[in-house]
Amino acid sequence: MFQLTIMANPNQEIIYKKLFINNEFVDAQSGKTFVTLNPQTGKPLAEVAEADKADVDLAVKAAKKAFERGSAWRDMDASQRGRLINKLADLIEQHKSALANLEVLDNGKPFAEADFDIQCAIDTFRYYAGWCDKIHGNTIPADGGSLAITSKEPIGVVGQIIPWNYPTLMVSWKWAPALAAGCTIVLKPAEQTPLSALYAAALTKQAGFPSGVINVVPGFGETAGHALVIHPDVRKVAFTGSTEIGRLIAENAAKSNLKKVSLELGGKSPLVVMQDVDLDEAVEIAHNAVFANHGQCCCAGTRTFVQETIYDAFVAKSVELTRKRKVGNPFADDTLQGPQIDAESQQKILKYIELGNKQGAKLECGGNKWGNEGFFVEPTIFSNVTDNMTIAQEEIFGPVQSVIKFKTLDEVIERANKTSYGLAAGILTKNIDWALTFARAVEAGSVWINCYDAVTPQTPFGGYKQSGHGRELGEDGLEPYTETKTILVKLPTKN
Numbered sequence: 320m321f322q323l324t325i326m327a328n329p330n331q332e333i334i335y336k337k338l339f340i341n342n343e344f345v346d347a348q349s350g351k352t353f354v355t356l357n358p359q360t361g362k363p364l365a366e367v368a369e370a371d372k373a374d375v376d377l378a379v380k381a382a383k384k385a386f387e388r389g390s391a392w393r394d395m396d397a398s399q400r401g402r403l404i405n406k407l408a409d410l411i412e413q414h415k416s417a418l419a420n421l422e423v424l425d426n427g428k429p430f431a432e433a434d435f436d437i438q439c440a441i442d443t444f445r446y447y448a449g450w451c452d453k454i455h456g457n458t459i460p461a462d463g464g465s466l467a468i469t470s471k472e473p474i475g476v477v478g479q480i481i482p483w484n485y486p487t488l489m490v491s492w493k494w495a496p497a498l499a500a501g502c503t504i505v506l507k508p509a510e511q512t513p514l515s516a517l518y519a520a521a522l523t524k525q526a527g528f529p530s531g532v533i534n535v536v537p538g539f540g541e542t543a544g545h546a547l548v549i550h551p552d553v554r555k556v557a558f559t560g561s562t563e564i565g566r567l568i569a570e571n572a573a574k575s576n577l578k579k580v581s582l583e584l585g586g587k588s589p590l591v592v593m594q595d596v597d598l599d600e601a602v603e604i605a606h607n608a609v610f611a612n613h614g615q616c617c618c619a620g621t622r623t624f625v626q627e628t629i630y631d632a633f634v635a636k637s638v639e640l641t642r643k644r645k646v647g648n649p650f651a652d653d654t655l656q657g658p659q660i661d662a663e664s665q666q667k668i669l670k671y672i673e674l675g676n677k678q679g680a681k682l683e684c685g686g687n688k689w690g691n692e693g694f695f696v697e698p699t700i701f702s703n704v705t706d707n708m709t710i711a712q713e714e715i716f717g718p719v720q721s722v723i724k725f726k727t728l729d730e731v732i733e734r735a736n737k738t739s740y741g742l743a744a745g746i747l748t749k750n751i752d753w754a755l756t757f758a759r760a761v762e763a764g765s766v767w768i769n770c771y772d773a774v775t776p777q778t779p780f781g782g783y784k785q786s787g788h789g790r791e792l793g794e795d796g797l798e799p800y801t802e803t804k805t806i807l808v809k810l811p812t813k814n
């Protein structure tokens with residue numbers, strides 16, 4: 320029954336285009352729809368129901384009801400919750416082709432990357448399925464001869480707002496820990512990429528999740544997203560996206576009902592290449608650290624710091640590799656880079672490239688838009704980049720590598736930390752002292768040694784400084800979805 324080989328199909332049928340509320344696909348109350356584009360062509364792909372405040376209210380009402388005392392979800396054994404999550408993972412595996420095709424059509428990433436993302440989503444669901452009946456508190460020898468216990472309880476209705484760069488994977492990062500903890504969910508996918516979340520919603524019904532546990536409300540940030548953020552019955556908002564919107568969400572959440580917020584935001588991550596590396600290997604790791612997912616990755620290693628003795632050779636080899644990077648149709652087997660997500664993003668990247676040129680960085684390759692249709696940008700490398708240049712400071716979210724020269728480890732640590740972000744960092748070296756000195760000193764939520772972007776379901780992920788609040792994945796990823804309750808029993812002092 321399981322489909323072991325997955326099939327690319329640019330004509331994938333788009334079945335689910337409505338809001339998913341209380342286990343039903345429904346039109347928006349207003350009857351409004353919006354168009355999602357195919358970034359490869361810039362042409363309309365599907366018309367999707369557009370949620371607004373009225374729909375968010377209905378979805379939150381359904382999620383609140385599903386969380387009531389005595390509901391099927393609240394009364395369900397934790398182990399059964401785990402079985403449902405595993406069932407969902409199995410269904411995603413069975414429907415992997417459809418999901419991967421939707422992801423390519425809606426987002427533009429190459430089919431092989433979409434396939435990989437969906438496998439990572441499946442792994443994330445399976446990881447958290449195992450947690451359901453292992454989330455427990457403590458027994459505490461409290462003062463006064465009392466018996467005290469703590470329990471970890473689900474926080475309640477959670478609002479989840481996700482971006483467009485990893486649509487299905489972000490669904491799994493949000494749903495899996497929330498479901499494991501026993502919460503109920505209203506998710507707003509990004510307006511650019513609503514299709515795979517709606518398809519996954521259909522699978523949750525098939526898996527047997529009770530009505531109202533999972534709701535999906537496609538729509539725009541300022542309307543549907545904002546309504547979720549300020550809703551008085553939402554106890555927590557989990558957000559992945561830009562630092563700018565993250566700050567706004569934290570403010571609005573605080574102003575409404577002081578709901579809890581976890582944020583996974585932007586980055587300008589350093590990858591340090593020491594002079595003792597195998598050059599070809601280092602060039603390839605640094606290349607993938609920037610260009611994977613067309614540079615549309617919050618933890619992309621976009622500041623490539625290279626030690627001065629190997630700098631020129633490193634740049635030359637990087638240019639050689641990048642020139643070979645195949646850009647084009649994301650359904651083609653040999654394509655490594657598809658289009659950027661939309662025209663706005665493409666224009667923003669080209670503006671950064673212009674600034675790089677103006678501020679004196681040396682354009683080594685790329686630098687232009689690619690092709691005559693869609694939102695493509697050539698893979699681009701700048702050398703002679705200095706720390707104060709805009710391209711070394713701001714998140715470009717596109718296929719642009721800045722190669723920066725440094726002399727010593729102490730110097731590069733200081734320069735790596737000179738940013739308001741702190742999501743990830745990497746170092747490539749054979750010297751363990753250098754690697755661990757850097758790992759301890761760098762201000763980043765993830766540090767990768769001799770690899771990059773090695774995110775796994777078991778390991779926490781999140782940011783220092785303005786890269787976010789809280790952690791996703793791993794045991795830490797459950798924390799934002801639980802409250803700790805202390806129950807203290809007064810015991811008689813004498814028998």
Ligand code: ADP
Nearest residue numbers: 481482508509510539540541544545560561564
């Ligand atoms: P990007 O710049 O990568 O598109 P954003 O941070 O703008 O990232 O968007 C990420 C998600 O946040 C999307 O789902 C978007 O609709 C949502 N969003 C944008 N603005 C708001 C807002 N004011 N309130 C709530 N959600 C928002």
